[in-house]
Amino acid sequence: MKTDVAIVGAGPAGLSAALYLARRGLGVVVLDEYFRAGGRLAGQLYENPKKPPGQRLWDGKAIAEKLSGDVKKAGATILTGVSVWEIAPGSGVFISGGPCQKIAAKAVLIATGAAERAMPVEGWTIPGVMSAGAAQVFANVHGVLPGRKVVMAGIDPLSITVAGELKKAGVEVVGIFLPPPGILAGSSGLPQWVIGELSRSADMAPGTFLKMAGKLFGGSYREVGARLCSLAPANIWGIPLHLRKAVIRVEGEEQVDSVLTARISHDGKIEQEDCRIEADAVCLSGGLYPLTDLIAAAGCPLVSMPGLGGMVPLHGPLLQTQSKGVFLAGSVTGIEGAPVAIAQGHLAGVSIAAFLGRLGKGNRHELDRAVEMVGQAREESPLKFYPGADGARKELAALWDRWKINSAGGNYA
Amino acid sequence: MPDDKLIVCRCEEVTLDEIKKAVKDGASTVSGIKKRTRACMGMCQGRVCQSLVKKVLAHESGNQADSIETATSRSPVRPIQLGEII
Amino acid sequence: MLRIKGKDREKGREGDQITFTFNGLSYQGLAGEPIAAALLANGVRTLRHHEKSGKPRGIYCGIGHCYECRVTVDGVPGVRACLTPLKEGMEVMSERAGEVTSNEN
Structure with missing residues (x-):
């Protein structure tokens, strides 16, 4: 031709x-x-x-x-x-x-x-774990949901947007968590860095969803400081956004059945294992x-x-x-x-x-x-x-x- | 440490430990890691894991990840049948 | 069902309900949607097993970059299920450990 x-x-x-x-x-x-x-x-x-x-x-x-x-x-x-x-x-x-x-x-x-940049978690090859972008394509373009109960790991504008879209489509989004801290997550695993990045992108964010995130994080430093000190999650459209908790492992044999989370210190270290959450899909976001x-x-x-x-x-x-x-x-x-x-x-x-x-x-x-x-x-x-x-x-x-x-x-x- | 078993390269199932070991054994570039471990040499050709391999290289050598050179791309950049090139 | 209900979705852009098989079992899907979407809608998440370890693998990137979802379609191996539109009567097979995986056409 x-x-x-x-x-x-x-x-x-x-x-x-x-x-x-x-x-x-x-x-x-x-x-x-x-x-x-x-x-x-x-x-x-x-x-x-x-x-x-x-x-x-x-x-x-x-x-x-x-x-x-x-x-x-x-x-x-x-x-x-x-x-x-x-x-x-x-x-x-x-x-x-x-x-x-x-x-x-x-x-x-x-x-x-x-x-998409990979954001690995132990167990990320188990069927049911996919990139945030994949979940977005399947839900928004093809009308098929990644699962009924979904956990998001990696906190960035894409993951927050996709979490909101999934929730709107009827998925139970259990929460948006930090990725497991370490070499591979790098700064994306540090609570302070994540908040900085979010506020920089969210003041210009599209849609009500990210505007709410913008208000949460772009508001005042005092508020941001409080968020960092608190283990309680922020709430966006009823989705818990965990700035002090990370997904550290995905579990399941033939497919995802749960994830293990851990508490994360201010400087991004695992403080202690937190809990096991049931889920049938996990979305990973790394930008x-x-x-x-x-x-x-x-x-x-x-x-x-x-x-x-x-x-x-x-x-x-x-x-x-x-x-x-x-x-x-x-x-x-x-x-x-x-x-x-x-x-x-x-x-x-x-x-x-x-x-x-x-x-x-x-x-x-x-x-x-x-x-x-x-x-x-x-x-x-x-x-x-x-x-x-x-x-x-x-x-x-x-x-x-x-x-x-x-x-x-x-x-x- | 959960790091031990963490798979970095999904295609070839290469773990973080194996990549760290390759660095200790002297690999200082993505190509070096590829030759020693097969990470980045599978069906996705590093589209998924190359940025991760760079992070490990940078961390182990005390450099910035963006100072590590990207492995040379060579055609064909997609898997094709032999009949399509000969 | 993982398929989103609703006016917009039901009309959809993909076509009629059709029948296809995966590893010999019969499933329903929409003509023209990606094979991976049809299988996910049916709750099928494992698309192949890793050649070396035999561990199950499914959809990962969804847009053709990662090749994790490769399957054999009507005898042609190494086809990406996320990029390949579904057709009536398609025979889709999982690629299993030990099998030689040749490349997409």
């Missing part, structure tokens, strides 16, 4: 790039491993208090449906159930499970999104990181940016990479949420059109406008996944400039 642009990932970033490019008259093939387009948009439903009234509802499922419908109407091809296993810079991508083995393309956009395996295998250097969720591929302000004709958009460039991904997808679309000489004279302003729109989306973003994203973006830009100066690469004005 031959086209102008191959796009890897049919999430918000990939689809919005596809829409722009197809409307410009370019041939576009969008590829995704999932059997339905939309990526992680499909599981999202919240209100953004930073938007004007009337524009606050974010219905990811509806947005995904409209986007993929528009993309097809504009003439792009979406291939789902197809895995991309190699980028051949300058000539396209190799695929598995599709109608052919290679999509020949003049430009490639990598929009592979994010993966998200950019899924970079495909772009890294193409030789694109990765740089460490904790403010963006981990290792991110080095890229320029127009989402170009060191490989000519290979571009990035969405969470693969850093964890920032769907509205930013949509704006980045649009920018990547304009940037690719310019690269292919298809932007047209007098349309250079479209590039500037698209860059502005990414900035605006960031400002309006209701949820910060990682504190320090702005600083990390600046650092990345500086690294890119340094690379450009030191090399002959990059033919951008």
Whole structure:
């Protein structure tokens, strides 16, 4: 199969790039491993208090449906159930499970999104233990619950959101607990650190649910101090949020039947075993990181940016990479949420059109406008996944400039 | 210590203790851990456990986890049948 | 049942009720939903057993990254149950310890 642009990932970033490019008259093939387009948009439903009234509802499922419908109407091809296993810079991508083995393309956009960070607990391989993201997909997208009585381990915006959604869907959420303290949980196992992170993200949190969390933790330091001293759980929508208790073991033979919890000291040490709680499912949450395996295998250097969720591929302000004709958009460039991904997808679309000489004279302003729109989306973003994203973006830009100066690469004005 | 039996790499069932031992035996990179223990070498290719392996490496060597280099990604980044490449 | 009841869910996006088998037993599911969702809705959590230890494994990441949910579908081994839409009459088999697991097509 031959086209102008191959796009890897049919999430918000990939689809919005596809829409722009197809409307410009370019041939576009969008590829995704999932059997339905939309990526992680499909599981999202919240209100953004930073938007004007009337524009606050974010219905990811509806947005995904409209986007993929528009993309097809504009003439792009979406291939789902197809895995991309190699980028051949300058000539396209190799695929598995599709109608052919290679999509020949003049430009490639990598929009592979994010993966979840593991948060291991002894017994986490027992059936019934799954990632918080998995529970969200099964409940919100497929309408199947992970269990009747669920324990959440790992305290972060994702786990709190998923716990609330499960409860709303009729699950008994026994509680949200700290992960077991130790090397692997690291700071996520420390009560003080968890509260700091929550208050930083929750003052901009979507929906009543996280706003309540914001009030709880963002309120006063005295209150936060009291919470830390107290062993009593905070309460969010009737779900106990345990800041001084951790899940230390999951038990069960063929499937989960209980978890063991322990009291945790201020500085994150196990004080004493607490109790055994019956449950038929456990969700583990450790946050998200950019899924970079495909772009890294193409030789694109990765740089460490904790403010963006981990290792991110080095890229320029127009989402170009060191490989000519290979571009990035969405969470693969850093964890920032769907509205930013949509704006980045649009920018990547304009940037690719310019690269292919298809932007047209007098349309250079479209590039500037698209860059502005990414900035605006960031400002309006209701949820910060990682504190320090702005600083990390600046650092990345500086690294890119340094690379450009030191090399002959990059033919951008 | 529950750490002993804690599985870090689900695919290859490699425990925290085994990874710590590999570090003691001289592994200082994710690649070194892979070669000694098979962690990160299973079906998921480290998508689940590589960040954990980095944390162990960092802790045992007294460094920051983000200072540990990510293992080199090589294609194919998804399991494919031999017939698809030859 | 673990399937969410409610107007929106019942209409659903997936299709008609169909019959499939898992390890020879017959189950009902919705056409087009992932195999893993259909099995979870039926209370089936163990999808395979680990090749080395024989320990049971089920859904973990839900979006194709971890390969924990790989099963054999109509004779094709190594298929991710979380990514594969269910069809009428599908024969799904658990991969067990000692069996050679080849890769997805």
